[in-house]
Amino acid sequence: MSMALFDTHAHYDARQFDPDRDQVLSALPGQGVELVVNPGCDLASSQAAVELAGRYPFVYAAVGVHPEECGSWTDGDLDALRALAGRPKVVAIGEIGLDYYWPENPSRELQKRVFRAQLALAVELNLPVIVHDREAHGDSLDIIREFPGARGVFHCFSGSAEMARELVSLGWMVSFTGVLTYKNARKAVEAAQAVPLERIMIETDSPYMAPVPYRGKRNHSGYVELVCVRLAELKGITPDECSRITLANGRSFFHIPD
Ligand code: NI
Numbered sequence: 059m060s061m062a063l064f065d066t067h068a069h070y071d072a073r074q075f076d077p078d079r080d081q082v083l084s085a086l087p088g089q090g091v092e093l094v095v096n097p098g099c100d101l102a103s104s105q106a107a108v109e110l111a112g113r114y115p116f117v118y119a120a121v122g123v124h125p126e127e128c129g130s131w132t133d134g135d136l137d138a139l140r141a142l143a144g145r146p147k148v149v150a151i152g153e154i155g156l157d158y159y160w161p162e163n164p165s166r167e168l169q170k171r172v173f174r175a176q177l178a179l180a181v182e183l184n185l186p187v188i189v190h191d192r193e194a195h196g197d198s199l200d201i202i203r204e205f206p207g208a209r210g211v212f213h214c215f216s217g218s219a220e221m222a223r224e225l226v227s228l229g230w231m232v233s234f235t236g237v238l239t240y241k242n243a244r245k246a247v248e249a250a251q252a253v254p255l256e257r258i259m260i261e262t263d264s265p266y267m268a269p270v271p272y273r274g275k276r277n278h279s280g281y282v283e284l285v286c287v288r289l290a291e292l293k294g295i296t297p298d299e300c301s302r303i304t305l306a307n308g309r310s311f312f313h314i315p316d
């Protein structure tokens with residue numbers, strides 16, 4: 059049996075794919091990639107994600123404004139996102155959240171306001187959310203608790219095992235990237251071990267976060283197999299079993315029928 063993999067987070071609208079985007083995407087089904095979700099980071103990239111979903115049967119889109127890109131947010135952006143969310147194959151609002159890592163990022167107050175507005179939109183539209191949380195674990199948890207009607211995933215999960223358990227108890231999911239394969243990935247490994255496989259999805263976060271032995275190179279969804287193999291090892295199951303379960307988890311989370 060060959061693996062059928064779901065890369066739940068990859069940015070094919072990113073400029074790193076400008077030279078050969080179609081070539082990379084067209085090769086994915088031959089590499090065992092059955093599904094990809096391409097999240098947006100601002101309105102233009104959300105629009106691009108919707109267009110890629112229209113072009114490739116195995117690509118689905120999420121639309122949202124990333125915390126690093128929210129500096130020029132206006133309330134009209136929410137209407138633009140609502141309209142984009144109604145386009146075919148849009149399965150989530152994302153990626154949205156908080157990023158306190160970069161000092162040049164928009165202010166924390168603005169990030170929180172934009173995060174809350176998009177969580178409210180997801181609840182209104184009954185769509186799941188894809189959350190980006192970097193160095194903002196406490197505030198991210200506090201804000202999602204304000205929206206008990208929301209459900210979502212913390213992508214490229216970087217919190218503690220305790221936080222992962224807390225998210226699962228709130229009905230949320232966590233997803234892991236190639237970081238799981240890094241030597242210094244102790245925290246992500248502990249988090250992956252702490253939560254049941256049924257609450258885990260896998261992703262590449264392409265073009266970033268390439269797994270070992272491609273660390274530092276441009277990533278693509280074909281390498282999600284390496285994330286799957288590492289997660290299977292941590293869970294004591296076969297890679298085939300891990301791919302089957304994470305594919306089913308992703309289909310169910312994003313409501314993509316078999
Ligand atoms: Ni991302």
